[in-house]
Amino acid sequence: xxxxxxxxxxxxxxxxxxxxxxxxxxxxxxxxxxxxxxxxxxxxxxxxxxxxxxxxxxxxxxxxxxxxxxxxxxxxxxxxxxxxxxxxxxxxxxxxxxxxxxxxxxxxxxxxxxxxxxxxxxxxxxxxxxxxxxxxxxxxxxxxxxxxxxxxxxxxxxxxxxxxxxxxxxxxxxxxxxxxxxxxxxxxxxxxxxxxxxxxxxxxxxxxxxxxxxxxxxxxxxxxxxxxxxxxxxxxxxxxxxxxxxxxxxxxxxxxxxxxxxxxxxxxxxxxxxxxxxxxxxxxxxxxxxxxxxxxxxxxxxxxxxxxxxxxxxxxxxxxxxxxxxxxxxxxxxxxxxxxxxxxxxxxxxxxxxxxxxxxxxxxxxxxxxxxxxxxxxxxxxxxxxxxxxxxxxxxxxxxxxxxxxxxxxxxxxxxxxxxxxxxxxxxxxxxxxxxxxxxxxxxxxxxxxxxxxxxxxxxxxxxxxxxxxxxxxxxxxxxxxxxxxxxxxxxxx
Amino acid sequence: xxxxxxxxxxxxxxxxxxxxxxxxxxxxxxxxxxxxxxxxxxxxxxxxxxxxxxxxxxxxxxxxxxxxxxxxxxxxxxxxxxxxxxxxxxxxxxxxxxxxxxxxxxxxxxxxxxxxxxxxxxxxxxxxxxxxxxxxxxxxxxxxxxxxxxxxxxxxxxxxxxxxxxxxxxxxxxxxxxxxxxxxxxxxxxxxxxxxxxxxxxxxxxxxxxxxxxxxx
Ligand code: SF4
Numbered sequence: 001x002x003x004x005x006x007x008x009x010x011x012x013x014x015x016x017x018x019x020x021x022x023x024x025x026x027x028x029x030x031x032x033x034x035x036x037x038x039x040x041x042x043x044x045x046x047x048x049x050x051x052x053x054x055x056x057x058x059x060x061x062x063x064x065x066x067x068x069x070x071x072x073x074x075x076x077x078x079x080x081x082x083x084x085x086x087x088x089x090x091x092x093x094x095x096x097x098x099x100x101x102x103x104x105x106x107x108x109x110x111x112x113x114x115x116x117x118x119x120x121x122x123x124x125x126x127x128x129x130x131x132x133x134x135x136x137x138x139x140x141x142x143x144x145x146x147x148x149x150x151x152x153x154x155x156x157x158x159x160x161x162x163x164x165x166x167x168x169x170x171x172x173x174x175x176x177x178x179x180x181x182x183x184x185x186x187x188x189x190x191x192x193x194x195x196x197x198x199x200x201x202x203x204x205x206x207x208x209x210x211x212x213x214x215x216x217x218x219x220x221x222x223x224x225x226x227x228x229x230x231x232x233x234x235x236x237x238x239x240x241x242x243x244x245x246x247x248x249x250x251x252x253x254x255x256x257x258x259x260x261x262x263x264x265x266x267x268x269x270x271x272x273x274x275x276x277x278x279x280x281x282x283x284x285x286x287x288x289x290x291x292x293x294x295x296x297x298x299x300x301x302x303x304x305x306x307x308x309x310x311x312x313x314x315x316x317x318x319x320x321x322x323x324x325x326x327x328x329x330x331x332x333x334x335x336x337x338x339x340x341x342x343x344x345x346x347x348x349x350x351x352x353x354x355x356x357x358x359x360x361x362x363x364x365x366x367x368x369x370x371x372x373x374x375x376x377x378x379x380x381x382x383x384x385x386x387x388x389x390x391x392x393x394x395x396x397x398x399x400x401x402x403x404x405x406x407x408x409x410x411x412x413x414x415x416x417x418x419x420x421x422x423x424x425x426x427x428x429x430x431x432x433x434x435x436x437x438x439x440x441x442x443x444x445x446x447x448x449x450x451x452x453x454x455x456x457x458x459x460x461x462x463x464x465x466x467x468x469x470x471x472x473x474x475x476x477x478x479x480x481x482x483x484x485x486x487x488x489x490x491x492x493x494x
Numbered sequence: 495x496x497x498x499x500x501x502x503x504x505x506x507x508x509x510x511x512x513x514x515x516x517x518x519x520x521x522x523x524x525x526x527x528x529x530x531x532x533x534x535x536x537x538x539x540x541x542x543x544x545x546x547x548x549x550x551x552x553x554x555x556x557x558x559x560x561x562x563x564x565x566x567x568x569x570x571x572x573x574x575x576x577x578x579x580x581x582x583x584x585x586x587x588x589x590x591x592x593x594x595x596x597x598x599x600x601x602x603x604x605x606x607x608x609x610x611x612x613x614x615x616x617x618x619x620x621x622x623x624x625x626x627x628x629x630x631x632x633x634x635x636x637x638x639x640x641x642x643x644x645x646x647x648x649x650x651x652x653x654x655x656x657x658x659x660x661x662x663x664x665x666x667x668x669x670x671x672x673x674x675x676x677x678x679x680x681x682x683x684x685x686x687x688x689x690x691x692x693x694x695x696x697x698x699x700x701x702x703x704x705x706x707x708x709x710x711x
Pocket of ligand 1: 317318319320321323324325347376379380381382383
C-alpha cells in the first residue's frame with residue numbers, strides 16, 4: 001500500500017484531536033445514526049438474511065481458496081470478450097500501467113468513478129505527476145477533492161462534512177476546477193446535488209478516458225459490476241472511448257449466479273436500499289455501445305500477503321459496504337481520518353495493518369482502535385469476524401511472529417519497547433477510557449474469551465509482564481476498568 | 495518474472511495450507527437462501543413492482559396495449575419534450591401519435607448532441623418486483639446504454655406480466671451476462687450529503703415507467 005497518508009499521526013493522537021472537534025463529531029453521529037436505523041429496516045425486509053450472509057461468506061471463502069484458478073479464468077474470459085488484462089504487484093506498478101495507458105490515448109484528463117482501489121494506490125497523485133488531471137465524479141469524492149481533504153468513510157468519503165460546509169467548499173472551489181457554483185447556492189441537499197450535476201456535466205460529455213474500480217468480477221463470464229447511485233458511474237463507464245478499471249484481486253466471484261447473493265446484500269447493507277439506483281455490468285467491449293477499449297488492471301498490493309495469514313485472510317471477503325463503520329462506537333467518536341488510511345473503521349483496522357504491515361506507528365496502533373464490541377461482526381454481510389482478526393493482529397504487534405511481506409515469509413520482531421508499542425498502548429487506552437465506547441460493546445467481552453484464553457487481549461499481553469493486572473477477561477473488561485479507575489464518567493467522549 | 499507470474503506464485507504459496515474444495519462448484523457453496531420472498535399471484539407481483547418503483551420515486555403508469563401510444567404521447571407532451579431519442583427496434587406504433595421529433599439512436603451521435611435531446615423512450619429486458627428495478631440489456635428496443643443516461647427524462651415500458659420476475663435471483667437467470675446491462679431502481683440519487691437520499695444527480699432526473707398489459711405489445 002502506498003504512503004497515501006504520509007505523516008499521519010498514530011490512531012490515538014489523531015482520534016484525540018477528532019474527539020475535540022465538535023462539528024466533526026456531530027456530523028458523524030448524525031450520519032451514522034440515520035443510516036443504522038434505515039439499514040436495520042432494509043435487512044429485516046428479507047427473511048433469509050442469515051442464509052444470504054452465510055452464502056456470501058462461503059462464496060468468498062471458496063473463491064479465496066482457489067484464487068489462482070479464478071484469476072486465470074477471469075483473465076481468459078475478459079480477454080475473450082475483447083478486454084486487455086494487466087497485472088500489478090504493487091501500487092507503483094498499477095499507477096505506471098494506468099499512466100501509460102492514458103498517455104497512449106494522447107489525453108491529459110480522465111473522469112473517475114469512486115474506487116477504493118485507486119485511492120489506496122494514490123492514483124490521482126501519480127497521474128498528476130505525469131501531467132494528467134483526474135476528475136472525481138462521485139459527489140462525496142468531489143467534495144473531498146475540492147476541499148483538498150481526505151476521505152473519511154468508505155461509502156460516503158465526505159461524511160465528516162455537513163451541508164453548510166459542503167456549500168462553502170462548492171462556492172469557494174468549483175471555479176478552480178471548471179464551472180463555478182451557481183450564484184446564491186444554499187445548503188439544501190437538492191441544490192448541492194444540482195450544483196454538482198452542472199459542474200460535472202461538461203467533463204462527462206467531453207471525456208475520452210474513464211477510470212473505475214469494480215464491486216465484483218465474474219470469473220466464468222469476465223463480467224465486471226459497478227454498483228452506484230448517482231449515474232456518474234454510468235457516465236464514466238459508457239461515454240469515454242477508453243475504460244480502465246483497477247480492481248483488487250479479491251473482488252472475484254466464480255459465477256454469474258453468485259451475484260444473486262451480493263446484489264441483495266450489498267445495497268441493503270450499505271445504503272439501506274432494496275436496490276441502489278444504478279448497477280452496471282459489462283463484459284469486455286460491445287460493438288457500437290460504450291468504450292471501444294477496455295483495460296483491467298488486477299491489483300495485488302498486499303492482498304496476497306493478507307491471503308497468506310490463516311486468520312487474517314477473511315478480511316479479503318469484504319465487499320466494502322461500510323456497515324461496520326456505521327455501527328462502530330470508536331469510529332463514531334474518532335472519525336475516519338484517525339485511521340490514517342483510505343480504509344477507516346473496523347475493516348480498516350484489520351485491513352490496513354495487513355496490506356501495509358504493522359511496521360509504522362499508525363499501523364501498529366490500528367488493531368487497538370477498538371473495544372472489541374463485536375457490532376461490526378454482527379452487521380457484516382459476509383460475516384468477517386473482525387474482533388477475531390483484531391486480537392490476532394494485536395498478538396502480532398506485541399509478540400511478533402511469522403508474517404508475509406511482498407510474497408516473502410518474514411519473522412516480525414515484537415513491538416515491545418518500540419515507538420510502535422507505545423502508540424498501540426495509547427490507542428488501547430484511548431478506547432478503554434471511553435466508557436461510552438465500552439458500554440455499547442461490552443456484550444462481546446465474553447464472546448471473545450475463546451480468543452484470548454489467559455490474558456487480556458493486546459494490552460493485557462504487553463502489560464501483564466510489567467504491571468499488576470488481574471487475569472482478564474474472567475471479569476468483563478469494563479467492570480474491571482471501572483473498579484480500578486473509579487467513576488466510569490464518560491471522559492467527555494460522548 | 496512477469497507480475498502475472500509473481501502474483502499467481504504468491505497466491506499459490508499463500509494457499510499452501512488451505513484445503514482445496516474438490517468436485518463441482520455447485521456443491522462447494524451451500525445456498526440456503528430463497529429464490530423469492532413469499533409466494534404471490536402474478537397480479538400481486540406486478541402490484542409489488544408498481545409499489546416499489548413508486549417508493550423510489552419512479553412515476554408509474556398503467557395501461558393496456560391499445561392505450562400505450564396515447565399514454566406515451568401524453569407523457570412526452572406533459573413534459574414539453576420537443577425531441578425524443580428512439581432505439582432502432584422500438585415498435586413503431588408506440589410513438590405513432592407522439593408529436594416530439596424523433597432522434598434515432600446512432601453511433602455517430604456525440605454526447606453533446608444527446609445532451610440536447612429532451613426525452614428517451616425504451617422498452618426493458620426484465621423488471622424485478624421485490625426491488626422495484628428495471629433492467630436494460632441493450633436489445634433493439636432499448637438501444638445503447640448512453641441514450642437512457644444523458645437525457646433528463648426516461649420513459650420505460652414494461653410488458654406485464656411477461657417481463658416481471660419476483661426477485662433478483664430470478665432476474666439474473668433471465669439475463670445474458672455477455673450483454674451490457676443497466677439495472678435501474680428509481681431516478682439517479684445520492685446519499686452523500688449527511689447520508690440522506692436526494693434524487694436527481696447525473697442520470698435522468700425523471701423516470702416514468704409504463705406497465706402495459708394485454709394484447710400484442
Ligand atoms: S467488513 Fe463487512 S461490514 Fe465492514 S465494509 Fe466489509 S463487508 Fe461491510
